[in-house]
Each structure stands twice: as structure tokens, then as C-alpha cells.
Amino acid sequence: MVRLLIFTYAAAGLGHLRVTGALVSGRPRNHSYELLGTSDPMVTKIHRLTSINPIAKKIGEAFQYGLLEDIFTKAYVWYLRHNTKEVYERVLHMIEEKPDAEGVTIVATHFGLAHQIAEIKNKIKRKTGKQVDVVVQVTDDTSQHIWCVRGADITFVPSQQTKEELEVYAKQQGINIHAEVSPYPTNPSFAKKIERSIETREEAFKKGSDRPINVIVPISGAAVGLKYLTKFLLELDRSSKKFHFWIVAKRSDQTKRFLSTIGKLRWIQLITGRSDNETVGLYEKVYRENLIHAEVTKPSEQAFKALIPPTMIGGSVLLFTEPIGRQEKDNIVFLKRHKLLVEDEDIKEKMTGESHYPRGVLLPLDPKNAARCVLTCMDDEYFKKMTADFSYSPESMMSSEISERGTWLFWEQLRLLGMI
Structure with missing residues (x-):
């Protein structure tokens, strides 16, 4: 029994x-x-x-x-x-x-x-x-x-x-x-190795690569920060043709206007669920069926996707928006303690002489500056380094907190x- x-x-x-x-x-x-x-x-x-x-x-x-x-x-x-x-x-x-x-x-x-x-x-x-x-x-x-x-x-x-x-x-x-x-x-499905027949994430982040960059944007249950996301995504789309956007959201009165506006992006997949459970399932399905290179998300429980290496299905580059509430601020502290997060103003310093690259970037509060931050990381191949040369710090590996x-x-x- x-x-x-x-x-x-x-x-x-x-x-x-x-x-x-x-x-x-x-x-x-x-x-x-x-x-x-x-x-x-x-x-x-x-x-x-x-x-x-x-x-x-x-x-x-x-x-x-x-x-x-x-x-x-x-x-x-x-x-x-x-x-x-x-x-x-x-x-x-x-x-x-x-x-x-x-x-x-x-x-x-x-x-x-x-x-x-x-x-x-x-x-x-x-x-x-x-x-x-x-x-x-x-x-x-x-x-x-x-x-x-x-x-x-x-x-x-x-x-x-x-x-x-x-x-x-x-x-x-x-x-x-x-x-x-x-x-x-x-999710255990996120911790599976990317199949050899599929390209690695770093290839799309190489300077001059013509491969599209798949960006997933899960909309939170409370539909937080939609004005910020709208301006940020439109600015990214205006500045580069490389981005393919996958927006995953629950259909509701709170998301209706956002989904209508964001539908103007050049390449976009709007994936909507009728319930919370269906929306979560659709998000996981996108990862299983596509190689996602980057994710724009709140530092909620999503922050802990930083525990998944870039060689695995769920190991996309994490682009975090402003933390809301004590719990999200605490998650940011966790990521920084394990050298899994870098802030915009520290990126140039981290790019030189750094042996352990982070898993995520904390985006600037201004959406246009956030878009410029992403474009700079691409031009300087910082995202490529984050996906190709990533390893956890020795201190993190010795803890019982990282796996x-x-x-x-x-x-x-x-x-x-x-x-x-």
C-alpha cells in the first residue's frame, strides 16, 4: 500500500x-x-x-x-x-x-x-x-x-x-x-538537456547571427506591470528584427488591452488560457516545444529558474523586472548572494575578468533604458557569455541551496x- x-x-x-x-x-x-x-x-x-x-x-x-x-x-x-x-x-x-x-x-x-x-x-x-x-x-x-x-x-x-x-x-x-x-x-521537464539536434542558445546570441531570439513573456496572475512591458517590448521590436515574442497570459479584463496593443509586434505568438491552471500549462508547453532564449519575468518564484543551467530546456536568460513586495526583494537578494544576478550598471564591470557569469539581469526601471540594456548585452555578446560560459560559483556549489x-x-x- x-x-x-x-x-x-x-x-x-x-x-x-x-x-x-x-x-x-x-x-x-x-x-x-x-x-x-x-x-x-x-x-x-x-x-x-x-x-x-x-x-x-x-x-x-x-x-x-x-x-x-x-x-x-x-x-x-x-x-x-x-x-x-x-x-x-x-x-x-x-x-x-x-x-x-x-x-x-x-x-x-x-x-x-x-x-x-x-x-x-x-x-x-x-x-x-x-x-x-x-x-x-x-x-x-x-x-x-x-x-x-x-x-x-x-x-x-x-x-x-x-x-x-x-x-x-x-x-x-x-x-x-x-x-x-x-x-x-x-518543473522537472525544464531540467532536461537540450537535444543535440537543436541549436544551443549561445548560437543565437552571437554577434551577426541571423537566428531569431525567442523571448517568452509570462504575464503574472495579477497582470502586474503591463504598461512597462508594453513600452519595453515595443521598443525592443522597433530596435531589432531579431526578436520573436511568445506572450503567455490568462484572458481577462485586466489583460485585454495589453494583448491588443502588443499584438502589433512584428513577430508574436499570443498564447492565452481561460484559467490559471491552463495558463501555467501553456507556459510549460512553449518551453517543451521551442528553444526559448530569454524570458522577461518578475522575480517571483520564477527567480529560481536561475537554478537551471543554460544547457537545459528551462535555462533561458532571465530578464527581471522591478521586484514588488518583500518576497520578490528577498528573492533578488538570494540571486545576488549566489552571483546569479547582475544589475544594469554593473554589466560592463562583470564582462571583464569575470569567471562566473550570472543567469539573469535586473532590468532598469525605465522601459526604454531596459530595451537599450538588452540590446547592449547582445551587441557586446554578454548574453552569449552567460549561456556559453556559465558555471555556478564554488561557494554556491558547496551550499545545499543550488541544484x-x-x-x-x-x-x-x-x-x-x-x-x-
Whole structure:
């Protein structure tokens, strides 16, 4: 007999869905699984409002630090743990539908459901007579206190720094937390070698090459930064004929105008999904079916695609837009610590005498300057060096934070702990 796996996620951006999808794809194949999502419209509205409205953004960020963070965390956790009836009934139904499962492992990629599941874990055990383990995967390299889940059996974090900071907070609050550092789980299909019959990325980045450069632009769930992207992409297209753009977005009122405007680019594929899940699937499909050279993206969970080398399917050059919120700023710090990111003003310095090239570039805040930055990197063959001469620093390789096999390592650790 094997365990039933239950994956929980929230409709607060596409990041949680992508991480959930990666873990589902890499799961042991003999284990059946169920998906438990929350479609709380309030969570979605708050996420979108604090992502695009300048005033709401500042208020939202204020509640991610210091005293306000502590107040918010305590209030929200209290709310979550006192509103578990629906979640309990749904989980119980899933378990009852799989009577042969010897136990249950519930994987949470969003703190909301993580707190609720941890609250009802013992109640489910008593009701079903089965062992129930709650696994939390932190989806950014952030030590925000909301990720400290009382009752979770194990919490995976992307770095030692985040582990130590969460442990300090847990000790202050009297919470017993078992945190483990494990490389961020990315989709296993992205970590496959590019077939020899396909050209390498560096060939398209060679100066004078007539090969097109395929650029993918996934639009975030909150449809953030569309004005910036519009100006940036139009300027790139105006300045060079080399770019082929793949825009992946969910069809919605928020993206309708953007998709109409951006459709004027010389070579473009507009790929739209009707739902969040479909949109995530379409994004992964583009990578599987095309050699993508560069990706324009937010430094959300997408930042951890920097753990995938350029020789692999998902190893495109990463062009990051402005970080929004504490978690994205924390991800930028992670990338810089491992020398995986360079900022515009540092590129010339990095191009001379550098033995370890980064995986990504943090674009300037002005979209026209961002376009000029990309064109300069092409003219000076910096992108070619990033794809042809890339290697992780010795310090990073010695850490337990860097590997494209994060999903496999996640499941291997659970196997060793007897949770699968």
C-alpha cells in the first residue's frame, strides 16, 4: 500500500500553481494524488490590489515588516485556524475516496491552507485512523513570519538564511518547527538537456547571427506591470528584427488591452488560457516545444529558474523586472548572494575578468533604458557569455541551496523521513 498525496494551493498569483505543478510532476508515480485549491475571491482581490495600486502596494509592504507584520500574522493565523470547516470536509472526503491508502501526506505551497491543514491534522487522524503528515514548501526565499506554521511536520525553505530566521521567530513564539534547506523545486521537464539536434542558445546570441531570439513573456496572475512591458517590448521590436515574442497570459479584463496593443509586434505568438491552471500549462508547453532564449519575468518564484543551467530546456536568460513586495526583494537578494544576478550598471564591470557569469539581469526601471540594456548585452555578446560560459560559483556549489534537481530532492527527503 502507498500513501495518498494531497497538494494544496491558492489562487493568489500563478507562482503557487507553478510550484504545485512542479511537485506533482516529480511525485513518485505509484502514488495517487488530489488537488485542493482555495478560490477565495478576497485573497485574489487583495493580491491584485497590492500588486498594482501604488498606495495599496505601500500599505501591503508595510505589513510585511516589523510590528505591523507581527500584528497581521497573529490576526490572520487566528482567522485561518478558526475557519477550517470547509477544508476539513473536503480533505476528509478525499481520504474516504481512497480507503486503501496507508497514510496521507498533504503538501502546502501557500501559507493560508498550510495553517488550516495543520490545525485540523489531528482531528483527521482521529477520524480516519490514518497517519497524516503536513509538508510546507515556502515559495520564495523569504522569512516572513506567516510561513512559520505550528503543527507542520516539515517546512522546506530555499536557503540557510531563511531557515535560521524562521527558527528564531518560532522560538520566540513557542512554535516547534522542523525546517530543512532544499533547492527550490522547479518543473522537472525544464531540467532536461537540450537535444543535440537543436541549436544551443549561445548560437543565437552571437554577434551577426541571423537566428531569431525567442523571448517568452509570462504575464503574472495579477497582470502586474503591463504598461512597462508594453513600452519595453515595443521598443525592443522597433530596435531589432531579431526578436520573436511568445506572450503567455490568462484572458481577462485586466489583460485585454495589453494583448491588443502588443499584438502589433512584428513577430508574436499570443498564447492565452481561460484559467490559471491552463495558463501555467501553456507556459510549460512553449518551453517543451521551442528553444526559448530569454524570458522577461518578475522575480517571483520564477527567480529560481536561475537554478537551471543554460544547457537545459528551462535555462533561458532571465530578464527581471522591478521586484514588488518583500518576497520578490528577498528573492533578488538570494540571486545576488549566489552571483546569479547582475544589475544594469554593473554589466560592463562583470564582462571583464569575470569567471562566473550570472543567469539573469535586473532590468532598469525605465522601459526604454531596459530595451537599450538588452540590446547592449547582445551587441557586446554578454548574453552569449552567460549561456556559453556559465558555471555556478564554488561557494554556491558547496551550499545545499543550488541544484536543478530540487523537485527530486524534495521527494527524496520525504522518502527518507517515511512520509511517502
